[in-house]
Amino acid sequence: xxxxxxxxxxxxxxxxxxxxxxxxxxxxxxxxxxxxxxxxxxxxxxxxxxxxxxxxxxxxxxxxxxxxxxxxxxxxxxxxxxxxxxxxxxxxxxxxxxxxxxxxxxxxxxxxxxxxxxxxxxxxxxxxxxxxxxxxxx
Amino acid sequence: xxxxxxxxxxxxxxxxxxxxxxxxxxxxxxxxxxxxxxxxxxxxxxxxxxxxxxxxxxxxxxxxxxxxxxxxxxxxxxxxxxxxxxxxxxxxxxxxxxxxxxxxxxxxxxxxxxxxxxxxxxxxxxxxxxxxxxxxxxxxxxxxxxxxxxxxxxxxxxxxxxxxxxxxxxxxxxxxxxxxxxxxxxxxxxxxxxxxxxxxxxxxxxxxxxxxxxxxxxxxxxxxxxxxxxxxxxxxxxxxxxxxxxxxxxxxxxxxxxxxxxxxxxxxxxxxxxxxxxxxxxxxxxxxxxxxxxxxxxxxxxxxxxxxxxxxxxxxxxxxxxxxxxxxxxxxxxxxxxxxxxxxxxxxxxxxxxxxxxxxxxxxxxxxxxxxxxxxxxxxxxxxxxxxxxxxxxxx
Ligand code: SF4
Ligand code: SF4
Numbered sequence: 001x002x003x004x005x006x007x008x009x010x011x012x013x014x015x016x017x018x019x020x021x022x023x024x025x026x027x028x029x030x031x032x033x034x035x036x037x038x039x040x041x042x043x044x045x046x047x048x049x050x051x052x053x054x055x056x057x058x059x060x061x062x063x064x065x066x067x068x069x070x071x072x073x074x075x076x077x078x079x080x081x082x083x084x085x086x087x088x089x090x091x092x093x094x095x096x097x098x099x100x101x102x103x104x105x106x107x108x109x110x111x112x113x114x115x116x117x118x119x120x121x122x123x124x125x126x127x128x129x130x131x132x133x134x135x136x137x138x
Numbered sequence: 139x140x141x142x143x144x145x146x147x148x149x150x151x152x153x154x155x156x157x158x159x160x161x162x163x164x165x166x167x168x169x170x171x172x173x174x175x176x177x178x179x180x181x182x183x184x185x186x187x188x189x190x191x192x193x194x195x196x197x198x199x200x201x202x203x204x205x206x207x208x209x210x211x212x213x214x215x216x217x218x219x220x221x222x223x224x225x226x227x228x229x230x231x232x233x234x235x236x237x238x239x240x241x242x243x244x245x246x247x248x249x250x251x252x253x254x255x256x257x258x259x260x261x262x263x264x265x266x267x268x269x270x271x272x273x274x275x276x277x278x279x280x281x282x283x284x285x286x287x288x289x290x291x292x293x294x295x296x297x298x299x300x301x302x303x304x305x306x307x308x309x310x311x312x313x314x315x316x317x318x319x320x321x322x323x324x325x326x327x328x329x330x331x332x333x334x335x336x337x338x339x340x341x342x343x344x345x346x347x348x349x350x351x352x353x354x355x356x357x358x359x360x361x362x363x364x365x366x367x368x369x370x371x372x373x374x375x376x377x378x379x380x381x382x383x384x385x386x387x388x389x390x391x392x393x394x395x396x397x398x399x400x401x402x403x404x405x406x407x408x409x410x411x412x413x414x415x416x417x418x419x420x421x422x423x424x425x426x427x428x429x430x431x432x433x434x435x436x437x438x439x440x441x442x443x444x445x446x447x448x449x450x451x452x453x454x455x456x457x458x459x460x461x462x463x464x465x466x467x468x469x470x471x472x473x474x475x476x477x478x479x480x481x482x483x484x485x486x487x488x489x490x491x492x493x494x495x496x497x498x499x500x501x502x503x504x505x506x507x508x509x510x511x512x513x514x515x516x517x518x519x520x521x522x523x524x525x526x527x528x529x530x531x532x533x534x
Contacts, residue, residue: 086186086406086489086491086492087489087490087491088187088418088486088487088488089485089486089489090321090331090485090486090487091485092483092484093324093328093329093330093331093483093484094322094329094485102473105471105472107490107491107494108471108490108491108494109491110491125246125322125411126321126322126411128188128321128416128418128487129406129407129408129418130409
């Protein structure tokens with residue numbers, strides 16, 4: 001058994017397909033949805049964990065791709081734009097896991113560790129410069 | 139003892155010894171004040187952070203037929219037009235037309251005057267929409283066009299209050315989140331927000347305004363700007379500690395510079411949830427090492443600079459004057475301070491990293507002989523108090 005986190009992006013024609021249902025029923029996968037959003041243009045995004053045998057996970061992912069849904073390797077919706085970031089540090093107390101953190105007190109440069117990020121999006125509203133973004137943003 | 143002229147001669151011949159306000163600390167520790175004062179010519183200071191009291195004057199040149207603009211919007215942000223025909227003033231905190239502000243609390247404030255100014259400096263295209271009542275010599279009543287900074291005759295930044303000498307440290311003692319210009323303050327003092335470049339900050343390195351005054355050349359977002367007046371709310375009669383360094387707001391500078399020479403990395407539109415829009419400004423100021431006393435001021439370090447902790451849920455809005463104590467920038471920069479018996483996480487509105495970058499850029503320009511110093515022609519007031527607005531009741 002293993003668990004994998006996936007970020008799925010649905011385009012207009014696949015948005016109404018019951019993909020999660022098939023993952024459970026046809027591939028015996030346990031799913032845990034973190035966040036989902038469908039925009040007015042009928043573009044959808046979904047972040048979920050799937051748990052099951054390695055074989056079934058691979059089959060499940062192949063099935064998702066067959067439906068015309070993009071599977072993102074980054075596994076997260078959160079994007080941090082280093083070029084836009086000013087290292088002001090205002091996000092720091094709003095990141096619960098220190099994914100955004102100070103490199104060292106001599107430079108006070110703010111850096112982002114994608115491994116640590118839990119995609120909570122707590123930083124987005126607290127970045128005055130728009131360096132923190134997510135497809136789940138309103 | 140050195141004079142401005144001597145230092146400028148060394149700069150012009152590319153022989154000036156320049157250190158940043160961060161580097162000078164260890165240097166003086168090692169060499170001693172006397173020796174260092176002979177060797178070092180200039181110390182560079184800098185700051186980068188939101189400075190609401192900022193804006194710019196722009197001139198469009200005349201269309202055919204001519205218009206005398208009486209109302210104007212740039213990218214839907216209102217510009218002040220109560221001046222000459224095609225001169226406008228764009229203020230940093232002006233909201234975009236139809237921004238719901240805090241009607242949907244807390245508002246997002248995604249775009250405003252600061253963003254317009256950033257776009258201008260970045261050379262991007264903006265839209266002008268302007269109206270007029272029409273006159274005999276300015277018959278046009280309406281104009282809609284696009285432009286970039288290159289189409290303008292002048293684009294001059296004018297910031298009535300920049301470089302606050304020191305600043306409050308904000309906390310929130312209430313039990314609901316507060317949305318302020320110091321960022322979102324979590325309830326029950328869940329976070330601590332500060333805003334100063336500390337040991338790099340210009341007026342903390344010249345606490346009694348011995349070299350920074352009216353006429354001083356400054357590095358304003360990459361342009362050669364200058365101090366044109368004391369900043370608004372300049373208050374020099376304040377609580378001071380080591381070397382005369384203030385523990386609270388204190389002195390400010392009014393700056394101006396040519397936006398056509400600026401770099402958009404150092405002028406940035408700011409969106410503060412629940413508060414509004416603003417603009418972050420990057421400033422560097424050189425301090426000439428005229429004598430040992432002036433050098434000594436520049437060796438101030440974060441652990442010796444204190445700031446007052448203020449409760450933004452009650453004491454700040456109600457102007458009670460109460461503080462919850464003071465804290466050093468060294469502690470603030472460590473990421474955690476202890477306050478009222480508990481560890482609390484700190485964050486900043488001002489970027490030390492960008493300030494350090496600016497201090498080094500300015501250092502490079504002085505070493506290359508391209509940035510000369512100017513002696514101020516008027517000192518900043520040293521014993522000035524801040525007035526309050528007394529609200530009179532009734533009508534007269
Ligand atoms: S999304 Fe959450 S975990 Fe990731 S960087 Fe932002 S605040 Fe930190
Ligand atoms: S709040 Fe935004 S600009 Fe400031 S350090 Fe965090 S990511 Fe960078």
